[in-house]
Amino acid sequence: VNELKSYQVRQAIVIPLQTRDKPLGVLYMDNRQAGGMFGKDELELMKSFAVQASVSIDNAYLVANMVEQERMKQELELGRQIQTALLPKRSPDIRGLKVVGLTSPAKEIGGDYFDFVNLPEERLAVAIGDVSGKGVAAGLLMAMAKTAIRTLSQDEPSPKDVLVRTNNIIYQDIEGEKFMTML
Numbered sequence: 261v262n263e264l265k266s267y268q269v270r271q272a273i274v275i276p277l278q279t280r281d282k283p284l285g286v287l288y289m290d291n292r293q294a295g296g297m298f299g300k301d302e303l304e305l306m307k308s309f310a311v312q313a314s315v316s317i318d319n320a321y322l323v324a325n326m327v328e329q330e331r332m333k334q335e336l337e338l339g340r341q342i343q344t345a346l347l348p349k350r351s352p353d354i355r356g357l358k359v360v361g362l363t364s365p366a367k368e369i370g371g372d373y374f375d376f377v378n379l380p381e382e383r384l385a386v387a388i389g390d391v392s393g394k395g396v397a398a399g400l401l402m403a404m405a406k407t408a409i410r411t412l413s414q415d416e417p418s419p420k421d422v423l424v425r426t427n428n429i430i431y432q433d434i435e436g437e438k439f440m441t442m443l
Contacts, residue, residue, distance in 0.1 A: 387443075
């Protein structure tokens with residue numbers, strides 16, 4: 261009130277801007293003229309402006325949310341495509357043995373993992389894993405595991421050593437929030 265007096269405001273109308281479920285702000289109009297007074301017509305006009313402004317602001321929020329949801333949907337689709345690209349494209353060719361791997365990804369990014377790793381001396385390793393949960397974090401953890409398995413398999417003689425070292429590498433970065441089962 262003192263602040264309004266310092267600006268020589270004689271009269272003010274404040275109308276809330278709101279939707280059914282949340283407040284959006286206020287519409288404010290003041291009068292600094294000595295003889296001027298707001299009447300019923302000005303109050304009704306401000307209420308009309310407030311309704312129109314509330315609808316416009318709420319629509320702008322809805323459009324912004326729709327745009328954000330579409331952006332997130334596109335990013336998740338891109339993530340799913342990248343994750344699918346990390347999986348083997350074809351089965352290994354081994355005389356006398358048919359090896360096939362298939363995963364059917366959900367609509368979102370997940371942590372399903374399998375790989376065929378060619379080892380020295382014409383040996384083949386098959387890795388199968390699943391990260392807890394879904395989403396980008398699971399997909400990134402899956403990618404980390406794939407990279408570690410592929411890299412370490414070239415130098416380590418035993419699957420046990422590869423898995424132990426992979427576990428040590430990944431464990432340092434996930435801080436116990438996620439886990440991955442793997443064989």
